Amino acid sequence: MTLRLTNTLTRRCEPFEPLQPGKVSIYCCGVTVYDLCHLGHARSYIVWDVLRRYLLWSGYAVTFVQNFTDIDDKILRRAEEEGSSMEVVSERNIAAYQSDMAALHILPPDRMPRATRSLDAIRALIGELEAKGAAYSADGDVYFAVLRQAGYGRLSGRHLEEQQEGASGRTSEAEEARKRHPFDFALWKGAKPGEPSFPSPWGPGRPGWHIECSAMVREELGDTIDIHLGGADLIFPHHENEIAQSEAATGKPLARWWLHNGMVNVGGEKMSKSLGNFTTIRALLESGVRPMTLRLFVLQAHYRKPLDFTAEALAAAATGWKGLDAALGLGERHGAALGWSAPPAGAATPADAPEALGEELLRARERFAAAMDDDLNTSAALAVLFELARPLRALANRIERGEADEAAAGEAAVLEPRWRLLRQLAGVLGLEAEAAAATVDEAAIQRRIEERRAAKTARDFATADRIRAELAAEGIELIDRPGGVTEWVRS
DSSP: OOOEEEETTTTEEEEOOOSBTTEEEEEEOOOBSSSOOBHHHHHHHHHHHHHHHHHHHTTOEEEEEEOBBOSOHHHHHHHHHHTOOHHHHHHHHHHHHHHHHHHTTOOOOSBOOBGGGOHHHHHHHHHHHHHTTSEEEETTEEEEOGGGSTTTTTTTTOOGGGOOTTTTSOOOHHHHHHOSSTTOEEEEEEOOTTSOOBOOTTOSEEEOHHHHHHHHHHHHHOSOEEEEEEEGGGIIIIIHHHHHHHHHHHSSOSEEEEEEEOOEEETTEEOOTTTTOOOBHHHHHHTTOOHHHHHHHHHTSOTTSOEEOOHHHHHHHHHHHHHHHHHHTHHHHHHHHHTOOOOOSOSSSOOSOGGGSOHHHHHHHHHHHHHHHBTOOHHHHHHHHHHHHHHHHHHHHHHHTTOOOHHHHHHHHHHHHHHHHHHHHHHHTTOOOOOOOOOOOHHHHHHHHHHHHHHHHTTOHHHHHHHHHHHHHTTEEEEEEGGGEEEEEEO
């Protein structure tokens, strides 16, 4: 079966074929780094991590690029509230993002460009658009002329008369007054008094949100890429405007596939910072939710459908993960006693000799692949994992109860190939057995906590977040309590 993906641009589920055989180029819209990431971000980056892992497992060479938006009105407002700077806010939240993604076992992107480091490419692209008559300057601002771009609105399915002015929430009344058409959008924003700015042919200022991604896509991956990713809330105006800018400049399609994940809902409303109903990834993990529980919770629903966040659903995922973890951890925790060889290194690689599997396991592997080929049906793929896990979990439970005997040893020899396949397929979904508890140096941990506290006092949040991430990688989670007290627990 061939991988089929739902393309927002065509509104069809289509067989995936990359531009270059065996190679896939992917751009994923990253976060605007003015705050901690919430569960909605976790959903997006978990499902796109699974897409990437599945492509790798299927034998593709994947180049995965994801940006940081580190120039934005939201960042400036946060810096003003704190009495700090755009750089301080950005660096702190970039470090926090990287720590959160590592905790969720999300593969780091191959490249992570930042808007502040792509200014030459941004200015060059704006200049091209202006030279082609697709953009115009007005009092230090530069706007994209929407009426000059045929087909504007085809991604979102909206006509111009249906568009909402300022839909991104990043425009002011003064900016609207300078436009030739109400739906033109800013490519470059002239500097306001007291704001940080960068030089340009149009005067000091900073780039608009949409042009940043268009420039970074082209700079990192070229004029046309295979897949562009993001949440459904980015379809309009962000991705619509990306298409307009890029294709006006190059005359080529920006991306062949546009994939969008559904939103996380709380009480029937989209989880978002603007609504104040969000739960940060960090708060969830510090409350005791296991990272793999969170992955399992996200992957139980199809990526394009809404995901309802409830305590009951999270508890059900925790129960499911407990059983799956027992099966996945059987080899790591008891493999030597069972006579099993060391586990294979790396799960997100092409499958090893599937023809060597027995008929039952080969069918299981084929069902897993068929589910993933069906527009990343992770729910059906998980069903295969739980089926494979059942006898492994039963054996693990017997060993934990001290009931292993000669019969269990014979059973273990038969189950080893099953465990290896389970481990490989679970790795495609980014699910990995939790490490067994190990002896820790409590004094060393306390010293690191004190170093982190000193860094936070000095407002060196990048160092504080790096220390947290390093301890998390060692299986130590920090929990900040009221009054400046920090406790730690083993993962």
